[in-house]
Amino acid sequence: MNTLTRRLAAFPLVLLGVSSLVFMAIRLVPGDAITAMLGTEAGLLTPAQKQALAAYFGLDRPWIVQYGRWLWALLHGDLGISVTYGKPVLGVILARFPLTLELAVLSLLIALAIGVPAGVYAATRAEKGADLAVRVGAMIGQSTPSFVFGLLLIYLLSAGFGVLPAMGTFAPLWVDPLANLGQMILPALTLGAAFAASLTRIARSAMLDVLSEDYVRTARARGVPARQVIWRHALPNALIPVVTLSGIEFGYLLGGAVIVEQIYALPGLGRMVLDAILQRDYALVQGTVLFIAFNFMLVNLLVDLAYYGLDPRIRGRG
Amino acid sequence: MAFLRAIFRHPSGRIGAAIVLAYLALAGLGALGLTPHDPLVQHRLDRLHPPSATYWLGTDLFGRDITSRLMQGIGQSFRVAFLSVAVAAGIGTVLGLAAAWFGRIWDGALMRAMDILLAFPAILLAMLIVAVMGPGTQTSVLAIAFVYMPIFTRVVRGPALSLKTRNFVDAARSFGSSTVYILTRHLLLNIVAPLTVQVTLALAWALLTEAGLSFLGLGTQPPAPSLGVMLSDSRNLMETAPWLMIAPGLTIMGGILGFNLLGDALRDILDPKTRGRA
Numbered sequence: 001m002n003t004l005t006r007r008l009a010a011f012p013l014v015l016l017g018v019s020s021l022v023f024m025a026i027r028l029v030p031g032d033a034i035t036a037m038l039g040t041e042a043g044l045l046t047p048a049q050k051q052a053l054a055a056y057f058g059l060d061r062p063w064i065v066q067y068g069r070w071l072w073a074l075l076h077g078d079l080g081i082s083v084t085y086g087k088p089v090l091g092v093i094l095a096r097f098p099l100t101l102e103l104a105v106l107s108l109l110i111a112l113a114i115g116v117p118a119g120v121y122a123a124t125r126a127e128k129g130a131d132l133a134v135r136v137g138a139m140i141g142q143s144t145p146s147f148v149f150g151l152l153l154i155y156l157l158s159a160g161f162g163v164l165p166a167m168g169t170f171a172p173l174w175v176d177p178l179a180n181l182g183q184m185i186l187p188a189l190t191l192g193a194a195f196a197a198s199l200t201r202i203a204r205s206a207m208l209d210v211l212s213e214d215y216v217r218t219a220r221a222r223g224v225p226a227r228q229v230i231w232r233h234a235l236p237n238a239l240i241p242v243v244t245l246s247g248i249e250f251g252y253l254l255g256g257a258v259i260v261e262q263i264y265a266l267p268g269l270g271r272m273v274l275d276a277i278l279q280r281d282y283a284l285v286q287g288t289v290l291f292i293a294f295n296f297m298l299v300n301l302l303v304d305l306a307y308y309g310l311d312p313r314i315r316g317r318g
Numbered sequence: 319m320a321f322l323r324a325i326f327r328h329p330s331g332r333i334g335a336a337i338v339l340a341y342l343a344l345a346g347l348g349a350l351g352l353t354p355h356d357p358l359v360q361h362r363l364d365r366l367h368p369p370s371a372t373y374w375l376g377t378d379l380f381g382r383d384i385t386s387r388l389m390q391g392i393g394q395s396f397r398v399a400f401l402s403v404a405v406a407a408g409i410g411t412v413l414g415l416a417a418a419w420f421g422r423i424w425d426g427a428l429m430r431a432m433d434i435l436l437a438f439p440a441i442l443l444a445m446l447i448v449a450v451m452g453p454g455t456q457t458s459v460l461a462i463a464f465v466y467m468p469i470f471t472r473v474v475r476g477p478a479l480s481l482k483t484r485n486f487v488d489a490a491r492s493f494g495s496s497t498v499y500i501l502t503r504h505l506l507l508n509i510v511a512p513l514t515v516q517v518t519l520a521l522a523w524a525l526l527t528e529a530g531l532s533f534l535g536l537g538t539q540p541p542a543p544s545l546g547v548m549l550s551d552s553r554n555l556m557e558t559a560p561w562l563m564i565a566p567g568l569t570i571m572g573g574i575l576g577f578n579l580l581g582d583a584l585r586d587i588l589d590p591k592t593r594g595r596a
Contacts, residue, residue, distance in 0.1 A: 010433070017434035028450045139330075139582075143575035145526050147533050147549065148567040155556050155563060255439035259530055263553075273442060274534065277449040289446070293437045 007301060018293045019074075019286070023067050026277075026285045057083065059282075070286065079290075080283035084276065089287035093269070096256075100269040102173055102180075103188055103260075104253035108246060110192030111199050116242065118196070119203025124230055126208060134200060141197025150190040150263045157186075170267055187264045191257055195249050202245050206238035213237075239310055247303030254299065255292040324587045331583025337576030345396050348389030355383035357390050357543050366559045376561040378551070384565050387543040392569065394544050398455060398537075399524035402462035407517055409463070410470025411509075415501050417471065418478035429475070432468035440465045444527060448536040458537045462524050473516045477509050511588040518584055522577035529570045545570050 045053075054060040058069060073080060079089035122134035171179040210216065211234055219229050256270025269288065276284040325331040347353065354374065355361075361381035369376045375384040417428040435443065447461040481487065481504065490500050531537035532546025540547055545566045552562035 010430070014430070014433050014437055017430070018437050021434060022446070025446050025450050139578060140571075140575065143522070143578050144571050145529060145574065147530065148571050151549065151553065151556070151563050151567060155560055158557060159560065252439045255442055258441055258445070259533060262534065274445060277445060285446075289438070289442065292439060292442065296439065297437055 007304060011297060011301065014297065015290070015294060019071070019290050020067065022286050022289045023070065024063075026280070026282050027063060029277075029280055057081070070283075074290075079287035082276075082281050082284040082287075084279050084281045084284065089283050092272070092284060093288055093291050096267060096269050096272050098172065099170070099266060100254060100256045103184060103191065103257065103266070103268060104250055106184055106188035107191040107195055107253055108250050110188055111195035111249070112246065114192070114196035115199025116203050118200040119242075120207050120230060120235060120238075122200070122204045123207030123211060131204075134204070138197045138200040138204075141193055142201065144194060145259075146190050146194060146257065147259045147263060149193055150187070150260055153186060153190060154263075183264070183266070187257070187260050187266060190260050190263075191253065195253075198249070199242060199245060202241045203238065206241045207234060210234045210238045236310070240307060243306055243310065244303055247299050247306075251296040251299035254295040321587070325580070325583055328583040328586060330579040331587070334576050334579030334581075334583055337572060338580060341392055341396065341573055341576060344389045345393035348386070348393045353383070353386035353389050355386045357382060357386040358541060359383075366555070366562075368559070369561055375565045376559065378548075378559075378562055379555065384548075384561065387548060388545070388565060388569050390543040391545040391548060391566065392573065394455070394538055394542065395525055395528050395546075395570075395573065398458050398462065398528045399521050402459045402524050402528075403466065403517055403520045405459065405463035406466040406520065407470050407513065410467040411474050411506070411513065413467070414471040414474025415478055415505060418475045418482055418505070419497070419501060425475075428471070432471050435465070435468045438465075441527065441530060444531060445534075445536060448531065453531075453536045453539060455538055458528055458531055461531070462527050465527070466520050466523065469520070470513075470516060473512055474509055477512060478505050481505050481508055515581055515585045515588060518577055518581035522574045522581065525570065525573050525577065 051060065058066060061069075070080060077090070079093075081087070082089050082092050085092050118134050118138070122131040125131045170183060173180045207230075211230075216229060216234055219233050220226075224233070256268045256273060258270035258274055260266075261268040261271045262274075269292070273285065273288050273292075275281075276288060325335055348357075359382065361367075361377060361383070363381070364373065364377050365381040366379060367373050367377040367381070373383050373385065375388065377383055378387070413428055413432075417425045438446075443465050444461040447464060448457050451457040451460065487500060487504050490504055495503075528537055529546035529549070532544045533550045535547075535550070537546055538544035548566040549563060549570065552559070552566070555562055
């Protein structure tokens with residue numbers, strides 16, 4: 001069995017593991033779901049009414065029965081009903097997902113646009129001043145938490161230019177593209193900066209490896225222009241680690257950026273999970289975490305597939 | 319000694335070590351109570367006082383001295399970071415060695431379990447653990463340790479697997495060394511280098527996560543000084559009192575930078591193949 005088939009076979013098993021872990025974890029949270037759902041009004045209910053509600057949501061059954069039911073429904077594409085929204089979980093997730101996806105894509109684009117050229121530039125001037133500057137910048141970028149960078153960005157904009165990022169009502173991309181981009185650009189920049197820093201480092205070190213290979217020297221000896229050697233001959237072979245890292249980071253970003261969404265008041269997946277955990281909305285937490293883990297694993301699988309396209313040498317190994 | 323000299327000869331090692339030592343000194347002074355002011359005392363007449371000779375980095379909304387709070391906040395962050403990384407490295411190493419040594423079904427089961435943990439984005443898993451156990455310092459330690467443990471397991475398992483098949487392990491076994499002796503003397507001792515690098519980078523990451531959890535209100539609880547909470551509280555006063563945000567922000571960044579630089583230097587020193595690359 002080759003690696004890829006093995007990865008595909010492990011996929012549903014790991015998902016099953018993730019689902020049971022989440023299922024158990026959320027039920028260990030102190031307090032019961034009915035009380036959390038009704039807040040202060042829970043005190044007004046008679047025990048019989050509470051019992052009826054619990055029965056309605058299936059919360060009165062043993063864990064194993066609840067898990068079995070949930071899994072069975074899941075196989076039919078039903079993630080259950082969120083007690084806080086009173087709507088199907090899948091719908092709630094899909095309503096939030098476009099924002100998270102857009103943010104992840106924008107951050108990825110920003111990171112690639114900065115990271116790859118910076119890394120290549122530094123590698124071609126290894127150990128010179130420019131290389132050092134790029135490395136110091138990347139190191140600082142990688143060490144700056146998104147919440148520190150985000151707050152500094154907001155402060156500098158408001159103190160320096162008197163501009164405040166538009167927060168409050170969120171405008172979806174398809175309703176008002178311009179307003180949407182205005183709201184998304186700072187969060188995307190915040191997430192993209194740290195992402196770009198790690199891409200720069202990895203692109204630089206991969207390029208250094210490739211530039212020291214024989215075929216690059218041969219190309220130079222044959223008189224191929226320096227620019228063409230770097231971009232046409234060397235870069236494609238340095239892309240594998242860049243693609244891996246982009247994939248992992250992108251997979252993380254699809255899980256929602258809790259802290260950045262919090263800072264910029266964006267209604268994304270990350271903040272929804274945080275709220276759902278705090279509200280003990282079992283079905284919503286289970287569904288969202290499973291959704292996030294699924295995306296994360298899917299992206300990683302696609303990255304592995306991309307290797308095959310990028311590097312013919314891997315195909316033979318299997 | 320030669321090792322320490324190598325760190326100080328490496329440019330980023332020198333800076334990283336200097337930062338980390340400075341932070342440790344500040345945290346030590348904070349722990350001994352040798353702060354400029356009492357970090358919990360509210361100087362009511364000097365609320366939101368800008369940085370000055372009396373209050374070096376200013377005061378917060380309640381008139382508490384920022385410098386003193388930062389010093390104790392660093393201590394709090396470092397305690398959580400060191401404890402959680404110690405737990406993660408300890409359990410992760412034992413699991414990694416066990417997976418490599420016992421092989422077969424143990425290896426498969428352990429590594430699949432680690433795959434499951436790694437399928438969660440880190441902060442999400444940490445949040446879930448905090449939700450189960452309630453916010454606080456101990457929970458932060460456990461959450462960060464739990465999230466980072468699979469990485470240590472992987473870092474240890476790989477080299478342990480290849481060391482296990484080497485001749486000196488066979489030799490040790492044939493003249494009757496105990497399993498524990500082989501595991502610690504022959505396997506573990508040979509993995510110390512990658513483990514050290516990983517520990518340093520994990521410390522940087524643990525500082526980041528501790529600050530992030532506290533920022534979300536899931537970590538250290540007020541009124542105990544915490545860098546993440548200070549940063550989170552500064553948001554509403556950003557325009558009137560920017561020092562409230564800048565001081566803890568740069569402090570968090572500096573600490574992470576220190577460990578990252580040190581980790582890079584250690585990787586260069588311990589693994590000559592990557593010298594000057596990363």
